[in-house]
Amino acid sequence: MxxxxxxxxxxxxxxxxxxxxxxxxxxxxxxxxxxxxxxxxxxxxGESSIIRKAYFEHPDSIPLLQQGYKLWVKLEEISQRELISPCGLMLAGSPESNAIAGTRSASQTHGLDLEDISETDLEDRFPGFNIPDGYDVVYEVDGGVLHVxxxxxxxxxxxxxxxxxxxxxxxxxxxxxxxxxxxxxxxxxxxxxxxxxxxxxxxxxxxxxxxxxxxxLDVLRKLMFWFPVTSDAYDFSMGSSGFLFDMPYGEFYGFPCLDGQVIKVCQHSDGDPVTDPNELDTQLYAEDLEPVAKFLQEVMPDVEVTPESHSAYMYTISPxxxxxxxxxxxxxxxxxxxxxxxxxxxxxxxxxxxxxxxxxxxxxxxxxxxxxxxxxx
Ligand SMILES: Cc1cc2nc3c(=O)[nH]c(=O)nc-3n(C[C@H](O)[C@H](O)[C@H](O)COP(=O)(O)OP(=O)(O)OC[C@H]3O[C@@H](n4cnc5c(N)ncnc54)[C@H](O)[C@@H]3O)c2cc1C
CATH class of the missing domain: 3.50.50.60 (FAD/NAD(P)-binding domain)
Known part of the structure; x- marks a missing residue:
């Protein structure tokens, strides 16, 4: 043995x-x-994952996250491979939402680099996004894409x-x-x-x-989608950032378009329970797509609502x-x-x-x- x-x-x-x-x-x-x-x-x-420092979910985790960020950079140096693509993260929601109020509070407490984006700057800074009325927008400079x-x-x-x-x-x-x-x-x-x-x-x-x-621990089935883009507004090469929207019907996030063809956009909230992780249903159903398609129609007009591809994975949620x-x-x-x-x-x-x-x-x-x-x- x-x-x-x-x-x-x-x-x-x-x-x-x-x-x-x-x-x-x-x-x-x-x-x-x-x-x-x-x-x-x-x-x-799933190719990409959001990395950020203004962690509104639990401000106590920010010191850990800051050290974790340094370790990823160290791993990049040792391996000579790119693990993080820095691109910033735009967050949009009502002023009292977790995404906005929580991010502002976490940034203030930990001295993180967060920009408030004024309404007049939105079009210039984030072309390709229709920001809902009454929403605040902040931009975390240290946000990026982690290549999972x-x-x-x-x-x-x-x-x-x-x-x-x-x-x-x-x-x-x-x-x-x-x-x-x-x-x-x-x-x-x-x-x-x-x-x-x-x-x-x-x-x-x-x-x-x-x-x-x-x-x-609740295991949830989560879909990721890659949708065709119809303009270069979301291109990584054009300086587009990751994004997270707190909408009345769910939280949605996505990444800059990395190849000029498709953009990854997903719903963070909700998800169907998985009773056996070995039997995860990876098929795409119309109801999987509905909330994300609604979000795209309202917020991202230069994205087609029929995905080019999708994948199904699992969240494991604690109480x-x-x-x-x-x-x-x-x-x-x-x-x-x-x-x-x-x-x-x-x-x-x-x-x-x-x-x-x-x-x-x-x-x-x-x-x-x-x-x-x-x-x-
Ligand atoms: C759709 C989606 C989007 C996400 N987006 C983000 C994001 O933007 N930012 C972020 O920070 N995080 C994100 N996450 C969360 C993050 O990806 C997960 O928290 C993380 O991957 C969990 O890693 P893990 O090692 O715990 O689980 P896994 O990656 O699932 O690894 C567990 C491993 O254990 C193996 N295993 C299980 N049982 C046994 C056994 N009995 N014997 C041997 N091997 C076993 C499994 O096969 C598996 O390989 C996302 C997750 C999903 C699903």
């Missing part, structure tokens, strides 16, 4: 990051992933270079710990290690089922829509990260580091108390 310092379950954004940072500390690490390398059946997919698959690929490759062993198509069925050692079972094999990290995305509830009163990152309450050598609630990817760099600290040292110097399990007790 093979022995490791650390086993990581799941090779998405968080698992690959945790494995890399543990290996950087000289640990012998095994990652067990149920699917093949580069699969697209979880959450760390590239991030996971870079983390995987750098981890491999540091000696991490990845076993693909190896689904973990169950695990046990006595607080000092763990045993992890797949269909064919048993693995042993000193510590375990569980980063299983939408599959987390099953692997964390032995935590008493673990908060309910307060914040991440849950902690040690297992019964086993100090088991750490987990779950419930990233559709907005966690940008934290994968820094929280991977946190998870490796928790599994190796049983503590971390980074400020994560607001993410711990005890907030639900």
């Amino acid at each position: 093979s022995r490791y310092d650390l086993i990581v379950i799941g090779a998405g954004g968080f698992g690959t990051s945790a494995a890399y940072y543990a290996a950087k500390r000289g640990k012998k690490v095994l990652v067990l992933e149920q699917f093949e390398r580069g699969h697209r059946r979880g959450s760390s997919h 698959e590239d991030c996971v690929d870079v983390l995987t490759s750098l981890a491999e270079k540091r000696g991490v062993e990845f076993q693909w198509n190896e689904a973990v069925t169950h695990w046990e710990s006595d607080g000092d050692q763990v045993k992890v079972w797949t269909k064919e094999t048993t693995f042993e290690a000193d510590a375990l990290i569980i980063t299983a995305g939408a599959w987390s509830p099953k692997l964390l089922a032995n935590i008493e009163n673990f908060p309910r 307060d829509q914040q991440f849950i990152v902690d040690q297992h309450p019964s086993y100090q050598n088991v750490a987990f990260g779950a419930g990233f609630s559709g907005h966690g990817f940008e934290f994968a760099s820094i929280l991977g580091k946190v998870l490796s600290d928790l599994a190796i040292d049983y503590e971390t110097e980074l400020p994560i108390d607001f993410l711990r399990l005890q907030r639900f007790s």
Whole structure:
């Protein structure tokens, strides 16, 4: 039987990051992933993800995010690959909406670079957008696009270079710990290690089922769409930014058009419950498209409302829509990260580091108390 310092379950954004940072500390690490390398059946997919610093969802997370941003830049330097495309982020909503009031408050508290866009500047600054009457618009200078698959690929490759062993198509069925050692079972094999990290995305509830009163995680089916554009108003090369709109019928976000042909626009709010993540329905239905098409018709007139392509992935939502990152309450050598609630990817760099600290040292110097399990007790 093979022995490791650390086993990581799941090779998405968080698992690959945790494995890399543990290996950087000289640990012998095994990652067990149920699917093949580069699969697209979880959450760390879809080409692009928003990265920003004025995090209105929880201002306590901004110091973490600032460190996470630096780690992504460091990973770019080491790998010589572009992971972030800086382009800014425009946010629009009613003055009291979270997107506006929350972003303003987070920026003020943490001294972030946020511009208020006056009505007269809108046309010049954001051509191709019809801003609804009564909406405020702010622009976060540090916003950008994080290239999701590239991030996971870079983390995987750098981890491999540091000696991490990845076993693909190896689904973990169950695990046990006595607080000092763990045993992890797949269909064919048993693995042993000193510590375990569980980063299983939408599959987390099953692997964390032995935590008493673990908060309910809701898995939602989320669609991403790529729509043809009819002008260059949204082009990255023309200085177009990412965007997030808080509309009365939902929250919508998107990215600058990267290839001059299609633009990615999605709905952040809502989503159908997924009962079994292995059976995610990836087919497109008319009702999936309705809210996004309505948004495009109202706000983005130079975008066609019939998508050129779509993909379906999963959000894993915690009760307060914040991440849950902690040690297992019964086993100090088991750490987990779950419930990233559709907005966690940008934290994968820094929280991977946190998870490796928790599994190796049983503590971390980074400020994560607001993410711990005890907030639900
Ligand atoms: C549509 C969409 C849009 C998003 N937009 C943004 C955004 O703009 N900004 C942002 O910051 N975040 C965004 N997110 C959120 C972010 O992508 C997720 O929070 C993040 O990808 C979660 O990563 P993960 O590693 O927890 O999960 P995953 O990437 O799903 O990885 C979990 C891995 O564990 C494996 N696994 C599970 N069970 C087992 C088992 N028993 N044995 C072995 N392997 C197992 C799975 O196969 C999977 O590979 C978005 C998410 C989605 C779905």
